[in-house]
Amino acid sequence: xxxxxxxxxxxxxxxxxxxxxxxxxxxxxxxxxxxxxxxxxxxxxxxxxxxxxxxxxxxxxxxxxxxxxxxxxxxxxxxxxxxxxxxxxxxxxxxxxxxxxxxxxxxxxxxxxxxxxxxxxxxxxxxxxxxxxxxxxxxxxxxxxxxxxxxxxxxxxxxxxxxxxxxxxxxxxxxxxxxxxxxxxxxxxxxxxxxxxxxxxxxxxxxxxxxxxxxxxxxxxxxxxxxxxxxxxxxxxxxxxxxxxxxxxxxxxxxxxxxxxxxxxxxxxxxxxxxxxxxxxxxxxxxxxxxxxxxxxxxxxxxxxxxxxxxxxxxxxxxxxxxxxxxxxxxxxxxxxxxxxxxxxxxxxxxxxxxxxxxxxxxxxxxxxxxxxxxxxxxxxxxxxxxxxxxxxxxxxxxxxxxxxxxxxxxxxxxxxxxxxxxxxxxxxxxxxxxxxxxxxxxxxxxxxxxxxxxxxxxxxxxxxxxxxxx
Amino acid sequence: xxxxxxxxxxxxxxxxxxxxxxxxxxxxxxxxxxxxxxxxxxxxxxxxxxxxxxxxxxxxxxxxxxxxxxxxxxxxxxxxxxxxxxxxxxxxxxxxxxxxxxxxxxxxxxxxxxxxxxxxxxxxxxxxxxxxxxxxxxxxxxxxxxxxxxxxxxxxxxxxxxxxxxxxxxxxxxxxxxxxxxxxxxxxxxxxxxxxxxxxxxxxxxxxxxxxxxxxxxxxxxxxxxxxxxxxxxxxxxxxxxxxxxxxxxxxxxxxxxxxxxxxxxxxxxxxxxxxxxxxxxxxxxxxxxxxxxxxxxxxxxxxxxxxxxxxxxxxxxxxxxxxxxxxxxxxxxxxxxxxxxxxxxxxxxxxxxxxxxxxxxxxxxxxxxxxxxxxxxxxxxxxxxxxxxxxxxxxxxxxx
Numbered sequence: 001x002x003x004x005x006x007x008x009x010x011x012x013x014x015x016x017x018x019x020x021x022x023x024x025x026x027x028x029x030x031x032x033x034x035x036x037x038x039x040x041x042x043x044x045x046x047x048x049x050x051x052x053x054x055x056x057x058x059x060x061x062x063x064x065x066x067x068x069x070x071x072x073x074x075x076x077x078x079x080x081x082x083x084x085x086x087x088x089x090x091x092x093x094x095x096x097x098x099x100x101x102x103x104x105x106x107x108x109x110x111x112x113x114x115x116x117x118x119x120x121x122x123x124x125x126x127x128x129x130x131x132x133x134x135x136x137x138x139x140x141x142x143x144x145x146x147x148x149x150x151x152x153x154x155x156x157x158x159x160x161x162x163x164x165x166x167x168x169x170x171x172x173x174x175x176x177x178x179x180x181x182x183x184x185x186x187x188x189x190x191x192x193x194x195x196x197x198x199x200x201x202x203x204x205x206x207x208x209x210x211x212x213x214x215x216x217x218x219x220x221x222x223x224x225x226x227x228x229x230x231x232x233x234x235x236x237x238x239x240x241x242x243x244x245x246x247x248x249x250x251x252x253x254x255x256x257x258x259x260x261x262x263x264x265x266x267x268x269x270x271x272x273x274x275x276x277x278x279x280x281x282x283x284x285x286x287x288x289x290x291x292x293x294x295x296x297x298x299x300x301x302x303x304x305x306x307x308x309x310x311x312x313x314x315x316x317x318x319x320x321x322x323x324x325x326x327x328x329x330x331x332x333x334x335x336x337x338x339x340x341x342x343x344x345x346x347x348x349x350x351x352x353x354x355x356x357x358x359x360x361x362x363x364x365x366x367x368x369x370x371x372x373x374x375x376x377x378x379x380x381x382x383x384x385x386x387x388x389x390x391x392x393x394x395x396x397x398x399x400x401x402x403x404x405x406x407x408x409x410x411x412x413x414x415x416x417x418x419x420x421x422x423x424x425x426x427x428x429x430x431x432x433x434x435x436x437x438x439x440x441x442x443x444x445x446x447x448x449x450x451x452x453x454x455x456x457x458x459x460x461x462x463x464x465x466x467x468x469x470x471x
Numbered sequence: 472x473x474x475x476x477x478x479x480x481x482x483x484x485x486x487x488x489x490x491x492x493x494x495x496x497x498x499x500x501x502x503x504x505x506x507x508x509x510x511x512x513x514x515x516x517x518x519x520x521x522x523x524x525x526x527x528x529x530x531x532x533x534x535x536x537x538x539x540x541x542x543x544x545x546x547x548x549x550x551x552x553x554x555x556x557x558x559x560x561x562x563x564x565x566x567x568x569x570x571x572x573x574x575x576x577x578x579x580x581x582x583x584x585x586x587x588x589x590x591x592x593x594x595x596x597x598x599x600x601x602x603x604x605x606x607x608x609x610x611x612x613x614x615x616x617x618x619x620x621x622x623x624x625x626x627x628x629x630x631x632x633x634x635x636x637x638x639x640x641x642x643x644x645x646x647x648x649x650x651x652x653x654x655x656x657x658x659x660x661x662x663x664x665x666x667x668x669x670x671x672x673x674x675x676x677x678x679x680x681x682x683x684x685x686x687x688x689x690x691x692x693x694x695x696x697x698x699x700x701x702x703x704x705x706x707x708x709x710x711x712x713x714x715x716x717x718x719x720x721x722x723x724x725x726x727x728x729x730x731x732x733x734x735x736x737x738x739x740x741x742x743x744x745x746x747x748x749x750x751x752x753x754x755x756x757x758x759x760x761x762x763x764x765x766x767x768x769x770x771x772x773x774x775x776x777x778x779x780x781x782x783x784x785x786x787x788x789x790x791x792x793x794x795x796x797x798x799x800x801x802x803x804x805x806x807x808x809x810x811x812x813x814x815x816x817x818x819x820x821x822x823x824x825x826x827x828x829x830x831x832x833x834x835x836x837x838x839x840x841x842x843x844x845x846x847x848x849x850x851x852x853x854x855x856x857x858x859x860x861x862x863x864x865x866x867x868x869x870x871x872x
């Protein structure tokens with residue numbers, strides 16, 4: 001029996017209040033907030049964070065065949081984005097890494113592919129639109145990862161349904177910063193019959209009726225069509241689960257993955273979950289939770305549930321900062337040279353360090369970050385073992401706030417951190433209020449995009465405050 | 472470890488130092504011509520009399536041609552050295568060894584840096600190709616780590632430490648106000664210093680050394696030849712240079728309140744010079760005050776104060792021009808800025824000036840006279856960042872031991 005064995009959602013720290021947006025533009029005030037990826041995040045880095053959360057819930061023996069990465073907002077074309085995620089997770093080179101790029105529907109492809117083998121699907125998206133538009137205010141950023149396998153399945157894959165149709169509803173030309181949409185009522189018309197066909201097909205294959213569904217997830221960028229879909233499926237509206245319109249916004253490719261993670265956070269065993277995704281057609285996935293879900297929920301870090309991450313968000317992002325981060329506002333840079341592009345050969349030689357955050361540990365137990373070949377005390381050479389530091393927490397030994405350093409979001413907060421069990425590292429802090437940092441604060445590592453130069457994204461690790469999101 | 476030193480084997484017979492500042496109208500070539508000409512004139516010799524040259528610059532040129540081309544040096548050895556912010560000192564150290572070895576009779580050590588042509592604030596260093604994982608903090612940010620660590624370890628509260636740092640800047644600007652070669656030639660009130668905009672951590676703009684252009688040069692000969700050129704040569708007592716394993720940023724036992732490299736180079740230099748109580752024996756010291764907390768920590772690392780007490784000594788005026796041990800009597804990096812290759816030789820120029828009694832309005836009382844008791848001076852340079860730096864200490868004196 002194949003199914004989901006673990007999952008993780010990653011919600012970025014920052015929220016843009018729609019009232020903030022409205023007051024800046026002088027337009028009508030929608031309620032709630034949207035999640036915003038920080039200036040140092042992209043779909044790849046958020047994909048890493050979601051995957052790390054998901055992999056916490058699998059046994060060490062878990063060996064995926066492939067990693068499938070889906071996004072409508074890739075960091076690269078031509079170059080496979082999934083490889084950076086693969087490297088950051090320190091997966092074996094025998095594990096495939098593939099992209100499904102460009103359309104919101106790609107997420108379905110990644111999950112289908114991952115479910116057919118013991119593989120990981122990573123869905124990630126950054127959504128925005130032109131200033132003042134509804135995509136800007138109602139979009140959201142986030143990522144989700146699903147690990148598939150055959151042992152300790154927490155939600156078995158029951159069936160799928162599909163209906164594909166070519167019509168012009170939403171489109172974006174490569175390079176454009178925003179997508180465009182046809183008249184809304186047309187999309188509603190085009191989607192309506194597709195929903196029914198796909199949903200009924202899935203029910204039939206699973207030998208279920210609409211009344212058997214305990215949790216239903218309807219997702220898609222066409223808000224009206226998504227809203228109308230449950231009725232046409234004959235679903236009990238009480239089974240509709242939070243679509244986070246008020247708290248996070250619609251994260252496109254990743255959205256139904258985030259919604260599913262939220263359902264799995266609290267679902268009971270033996271419940272049917274229906275996922276209906278409206279994206280250039282309709283795809284339906286039916287899952288049934290298992291007895292193993294309860295144990296999985298118990299071992300989960302309570303600060304990593306979707307609700308806890310929503311609660312831990314920071315609500316005061318300014319609209320100017322949001323526009324700057326998304327590239328709509330070009331601000332005066334500091335009078336400092338731009339950083340050098342990371343170069344290819346060193347990045348390959350140090351991939352275990354740069355992506356996997358491996359240090360080396362000598363005979364005395366001293367840990368070197370980055371990995372060193374020569375022991376500090378004994379002087380012995382190559383008597384080292386590699387040790388992964390990415391998932392170890394650390395404490396701030398000292399720190400400074402650098403107002404001069406080049407950054408898309410100054411000031412840079414730099415800290416010297418000491419890992420639990422050894423290892424000192426000087427790095428940037430992220431998702432942090434410079435005024436609140438203290439010596440002794442607890443931090444954890446987060447995979448980020450330090451900067452982009454010459455089109456090369458410089459991925460590496462930063463530290464961020466440990467937050468217990470439960471309030 | 473053997474470090475024998477070359478105490479009283481070589482002597483400085485002439486020095487030159489340009490004004491330091493924003494030399495919009497002078498090139499690197501111009502600065503080299505000006506400082507070398509002044510040094511040659513000071514020694515009373517011609518360029519042809521110099522057998523070999525050591526040029527220190529970090530970013531203003533590569534190879535010996537950077538010096539031989541503008542000076543039209545006729546087929547002589549010119550060595551280019553670089554050692555971060557200790558580059559100027561490193562040129563001097565190697566030039567001294569060449570004379571001590573007997574290889575040459577007369578050599579020149581010269582340092583230069585043209586920082587103001589880059590168009591950027593602060594120091595800009597081009598790094599080798601890398602994987603992009605190096606910490607990208609600026610120099611003020613790296614050195615600002617010293618302040619909270621020091622305050623935390625010795626129980627100094629934040630406001631009190633700010634007063635200490637402010638007083639260091641105030642003292643150095645006060646000295647610089649008496650120096651026509653300084654970039655900043657006026658006193659700055661403590662209120663202005665304390666209220667200056669923050670650059671990194673607790674450091675305001677007045678806690679940072681300036682950015683300037685400049686050049687300085689020294690002519691070095693064997694001790695037995697020195698009096699052919701001058702009645703008042705300055706003798707080299709000690710030269711120590713140390714590079715550490717750069718383990719501070721990776722070693723949890725490093726606490727950011729000291730520079731191990733400085734302690735090692737100071738101990739080595741004191742041993743070479745036969746100094747047992749530097750605070751009592753030295754007439755003055757020129758130290759690397761790149762940022763105010765650096766000077767604070769250096770007072771302890773160089774043995775000018777007991778551990779944890781330098782902040783009190785600073786407040787008590789111990790290192791003022793009329794204090795027990797004047798530190799940075801010329802105004803330091805604070806007043807001169809820090810043209811990397813030139814700074815070490817600029818420090819030496821102040822020792823040369825003070826020990827010969829030629830410092831005018833800022834002459835340290837009782838120093839540089841025929842009957843002076845204290846006849847030795849120290850220069851200290853460091854390059855890098857706390858926990859990962861190179862350090863240079865020299866001791867020079869006006870009397871043979």
